[in-house]
Amino acid sequence: MRLETIIGLEIHVELATKSKIFCNCSTVFGGVPNENTCPICTGLPGTLPVLNEETVKLAITAGKALNCEINLVNKFDRKHYFYPDLPKAYQISQFDIPLCKKGYMEIDLGGNQKIVNITRVHMEEDAGKLIHLENEPVTLVDYNRAGVPLIEIVTAPELRSPEEAVTFLKSLKTILQYTGVSDCKMQEGSLRCDVNISLRQVGQETYNTRVEIKNLNSFREVLKALKQEEKRQRELYLHGKGDTIQQETRRWDENKQNTVIMRKKEESQDYRYFLEPDLGTLVIEESMIQGIEDNLPEFPRARRERILKQYGIKEDQADLLIREKHMINYFEAVVTFGGNPLEISNWITVELFKELKGKGEEVRIPIKPKYLAELIKMVQEESISRPAGKLVLKELLVKDKSPAEIVGEKDLEQISDVQELETIAFNIITENPQAVEDYKKGKAKAVGYLVGQVMKATKGQGNPQLIKEIIEKEVQK
Ligand SMILES: [Zn+2]
Incomplete structure (x- = not known):
């Protein structure tokens, strides 16, 4: 059985805005936990979100850099799930109508160009961060990150190996940095990657059940997790157990050096998406897109x-x-x-x-x-x-x-004073008659030894080229 690997990526990128997507709180990384929060980004009742224009501009910039079509009439949707990192118990995102769609990015695979299609790029808000204390049964939550603007970039399942996926990510990161969309600091979580991977027989047109691996925070982790999951699925197919692969969400466990199951994959209906009623329709002017396009770096x-x-x-x-x-x-x-x-x-x-x-x-x-x-x-x-x-x-x-x-x-200045170097070289030659003898017998290496001695005497400050010339002249006398 000849198997091929099918990989698609979902990349979350924090946009380089100064303030959050729906409030004025700072997006700066680090800081005292919960310092950059307000009633809006902590989801208190009675507050209303106001869209940050810079978010839209940067998201369009990303879309244009990735050759996408920009959707002119936009809405936001609520995506519901219960987890303490999400204060409102829903995330404001874009569901069926993304801001950008049908793009592509070209990658270089050892001299061969490959076009990878981008299905969509949409805007959403980031969630907070949970901190699990090691020796206590306590989890803390930091909402500094809640409400930081994100774009989610989704590729078509067109990558064919873990290495290809990493090449794609590296190119994407460079483009997003160049266009100023994001700083893409992976160690600070500004670029995070979820991967979808499945295998199928070469020639088969439909896709088999895929597995999602979430929250990969470095290229190294992406590569390791994909390789391990590829191996795990390959073994199941080779033993006739391909049909036991479940659609599920796994995560990379650094200690086990393997992927481990997090949960069975939710379907989109589990998120109970509906229109965000607190934000109006977002209409984008053609002139705004043109302005962005004209200023692409x-x-x-x-x-x-x-x-x-x-x-x-x-x-x-x-x-x-x-x-x-x-x-x-x-x-x-x-x-x-x-x-x-x-x-x-x-x-x-x-x-x-x-x-x-x-x-x-x-x-x-x-x-x-x-x-x-x-x-x-x-x-x-x-x-x-x-x-x-x-x-x-x-x-x-x-x-x-x-x-x-x-x-x-x-005191590192190089000694290029000929007279000074000649004096030192003369002393070294007098002290090393054997080396001169060796040179005269045809051992050219002896010059190197003498040059080394002069360098030592000048504490490495002698000009080696000059010293070589002086020594050669002297020993030939
Ligand atoms: Zn806020």
């Missing part, structure tokens, strides 16, 4: 092409840089201070990324672009050596000082 793919053409940097480095909008912005900011773009790209994607590794994907670079440009220039002009440059880089990450100040403080 340069998309990641176009920017990659431009960067390659404009600066002539390496393709793999361009890929690393465009992945995060603030990274490519940083690169271009450093370039404006002059210097060789190729060198700048090297320093950022090799040396700087090495230093930032393990600090999370969305980490900001604490070095002023001007300072990094200065540092690279100093290395290029050989006023400091490359190893010394790496040392300065480390210092720049923790200190707000200019590279020149750090070089002065640490």
